[in-house]
Amino acid sequence: MIKVGINGYGTIGKRVAYAISVQKDMTVSGVVKSNPDFMSRIASKNFNIFVPEKDKIKIFEDQGIKTSGTIEDLIEDSDIIVDATPEGMGRKNKPMYEKSGVKAVFQGGEEHSIVQASFNAYSNYSDSWGKDFVRVVSCNTTGLARTLYPIFQDFGIESVNATLVRRGTDPNDHKKGPMNAIEPGLKIPSHHAPDLKTVLGVGEVNTVAVKVPTTLMHVHSVQAVMKKNSSKEELLSAFSNYNRILPVSGKDGVSSTAQVMEIAKERSLNRSDLYEIAVWVESVSVRDRVASYIQAVHQESDVIPENVDAVRSMFQLSERDKSIRTTDETLGIGKKVY
């Protein structure tokens, strides 16, 4: 039974905590919260709460929230830490993990250079086998790797071009924007291009990202130049072998991310999340060896199964397909909605 500590209980951390808690080969040793807010109160109903530094213990207890100690205590009692702290903090936390000899999984906000392997369950599970420091790539990169992998396997990929239409912020946030503007990312390619290469050995990759005023999901327009020619039917058939890809159709009335997330609500998995990448079947096409499709990514949850699988790979608990199957079954991934 692997004891997993979660550092950070935001959008990703709290979902990883849930996902770990429903596995049979892992348990949550505790979670780190920085502020005694409503989310700390909710977290404390299910998990042991730890704080980043000693001074915070009193601050939490003044608010009536019991703590189990500091992050050092959590590390002491854990075999691995899933670091779900804000972008760039993972790098600062790493020496603390190294010093204590605990393994760590970082998230996509961290650089590839601080870990031994970046991780996507389908495309490079074995690269993290037995490793101590691993990074699960970002929600967008995970989305790209998931749907490009079946194409890569069946037809080969020479190069990829993707335009990412990104959500402005997460649904639980009321401060960030844009509220009424479209904001192109002016660093081109965006970080997703090099990140994709850390988990999938495709050739040239170009990615462009544009931020828009919505909170539900990201949408990607993807083009991949394949080594072998293929067809729409073959692509759809390739996708259909993978649980973590969900075909949706405008013919059924699924015309936007609004309806995709409505499907997730109907399924009522934990937090109404959608772990799968939704691909619009009408958008899938092939012309002159170029595969093209549009997909939607639920940024709050698509990386959650990958975090679970990364832990299994790092402790050599299960081979790829068995780990993925277990994760999918426990989280309800691939469960038919209709």
Place this chain on the structure above:
Amino acid sequence: MIKVGINGYGTIGKRVAYAISVQKDMTVSGVVKSNPDFMSRIASKNFNIFVPEKDKIKIFEDQGIKTSGTIEDLIEDSDIIVDATPEGMGRKNKPMYEKSGVKAVFQGGEEHSIVQASFNAYSNYSDSWGKDFVRVVSCNTTGLARTLYPIFQDFGIESVNATLVRRGTDPNDHKKGPMNAIEPGLKIPSHHAPDLKTVLGVGEVNTVAVKVPTTLMHVHSVQAVMKKNSSKEELLSAFSNYNRILPVSGKDGVSSTAQVMEIAKERSLNRSDLYEIAVWVESVSVRDRVASYIQAVHQESDVIPENVDAVRSMFQLSERDKSIRTTDETLGIGKKVY
């Protein structure tokens, strides 16, 4: 066992169907869907599907969705119909229900004049006792009635003034707006003022509604002139006796509807709904006999428990408090999140 047919499977209809399906004294005889879209496919996994007219049977079956007949067949097999069709259609449907001698519950989009009683569980459960045609008032009016009732009971109410800041459309909709404007309702008072009087015997009521670009919830700023003076503490204590009112606090980081709905997600009830009316404790105040507070209303789900209770009252199945308790327990209302 009361057999409940649901006419319409949109935002409200599908939630009523779920809520009825978890009651022990009722069962869902079927639901009416007009189009063979993704929601029909999902509905058909759990419920018998009926269509508004014979021609539609083939249209559904061409899409591979099995139907159990037309709405007439559903009425035949039901003791009561919950009519959750779009605004104004209930009036048109009523003669069909009358002809078949089936009872019906309408929603807040219909006029009070077409029913024998309008309904709110707390404020006038007994008005619908044994009745054949009842209307559950709209989400906003339900929100007002819920939180005004405890004040009405304990201190009396002379008059009410409320400003309703309304969400633009529901989360599953991608067509309506406003997208980037604030739209005052120019019919003043808005329909909520007369509607409130149909369920709670307060004196003068004025309501003003303003639509804003968000999908999560409505927010109300409410002022009530009380007959007796009171205090913030007494108001909070009055609210605390009612399960369907949820106190929230900015001190805990619940600063907006974004965090209120995040609490609902954490609780993971069906569809991540929030059946309770959330009241910000900091906003509750009393000055010169005027009680004032700010509340948030989850427009997709706050009327769902009322629909269940309305059925119980119309069939004289349980007294008010017993019905409310049963509904609350089965739906998870009042379940502590922290």
